[in-house]
Ligand SMILES: NC(=O)C1=CN([C@@H]2O[C@H](COP(=O)(O)OP(=O)(O)OC[C@H]3O[C@@H](n4cnc5c(N)ncnc54)[C@H](OP(=O)(O)O)[C@@H]3O)[C@@H](O)[C@H]2O)C=CC1
């Protein structure tokens with residue numbers, strides 16, 4: 528099978544490259560220089576020329592703060608370009624695997640884990656454009672699986688774990704918000720799940736939206752405390768603060784925990800607890 532991975536040099540794309548290293552399938556990994564997903568003709572050409580049966584879209588506009596001032600570009604990448612991929616796969620009678628986010632939720636004050644069929648209530652441009660991407664897929668009628676995930680981190684690129692490893696090892700004190708609650712996700716865990724669904728073709732006939740994060744719940748403050756503890760960064764005084772004490776252009780969800788019952792029941796998977804995966808990632812980073 529010919530599988531196109533877009534945005535392949537990002538966190539998830541790199542992890543998918545790791546997961547699929549031994550596969551007999553033909554994976555074609557592309558970043559923006561090889562395939563700009565905003566270019567509908569280039570997407571269509573790539574799909575036809577390589578007889579693509581499946582696209583895994585790892586490309587996105589992921590800068591949450593910057594999106595507030597760059598809404599058109601965020602919409603182009605997170606929604607219009609997703610339509611290009613959906614239409615190309617629809618024409619090829621293939622399947623689109625797309626990644627979305629817990630930030631499609633959050634405007635309403637709930638504290639029960641969010642389910643797949645719950646109405647999206649984004650708090651900012653990033654979440655709104657990601658929701659539009661999901662809607663573009665639904666409107667296209669393509670066979671698709673959408674994985675909403677949350678708080679992704681990995682050994683690669685820029686992410687919260689790497690930022691906090693740096694800050695807690697260099698600053699005497701740090702304030703981190705405790706009133707935004709969610710679940711961290713090790714990108715390698717998610718990539719392994721996607722890889723297995725593709726490798727064993729269990730994605731077939733199971734189209735729909737699925738939630739995936741690691742197990743457990745924490746605030747960004749708890750996440751930071753655990754990062755520092757695992758790394759042995761004991762000299763930094765980490766204090767909880769409210770969101771308004773950490774000024775930002777965008778309001779983030781106060782609660783965006785994802786209910787993962789559907790993905791566990793459908794694909795019979797066990798999901799690692801968030802601190803276990805965090806230990807793996809930090810160990811790998813320390814060994815680099
Ligand atoms: N990061 C997170 O915390 C979370 C992410 N998600 C979602 O998971 C998915 C993967 O996220 P993550 O791996 O962290 O993202 P990254 O930001 O690490 O990677 C995104 C990749 O997309 C590439 N890209 C940008 N523009 C284009 C384009 N026009 N055509 C092709 N590729 C392009 C980027 O290249 P370049 O760097 O050169 O611009 C980058 O390599 C995304 O859909 C994201 O919305 C969901 C929840 C949490």
Ligand SMILES: Cc1cn([C@H]2C[C@H](O)[C@@H](COP(=O)(O)OP(=O)(O)O[C@H]3O[C@@H](C)C(=O)[C@@H](O)[C@H]3O)O2)c(=O)[nH]c1=O
Pocket residue numbers: 589590591592628629630676677678679686687690694701702703704707747773779
């Ligand atoms: C660096 C720092 C951040 N914070 C806060 C800001 C913010 O509320 C929270 C997390 O910061 P980040 O910049 O990582 O947040 P953010 O970029 O909003 O993370 C999100 O990215 C997108 C792509 C997603 O899809 C989401 O699931 C989520 O992972 O921590 C502090 O309170 N203190 C600090 O020193």
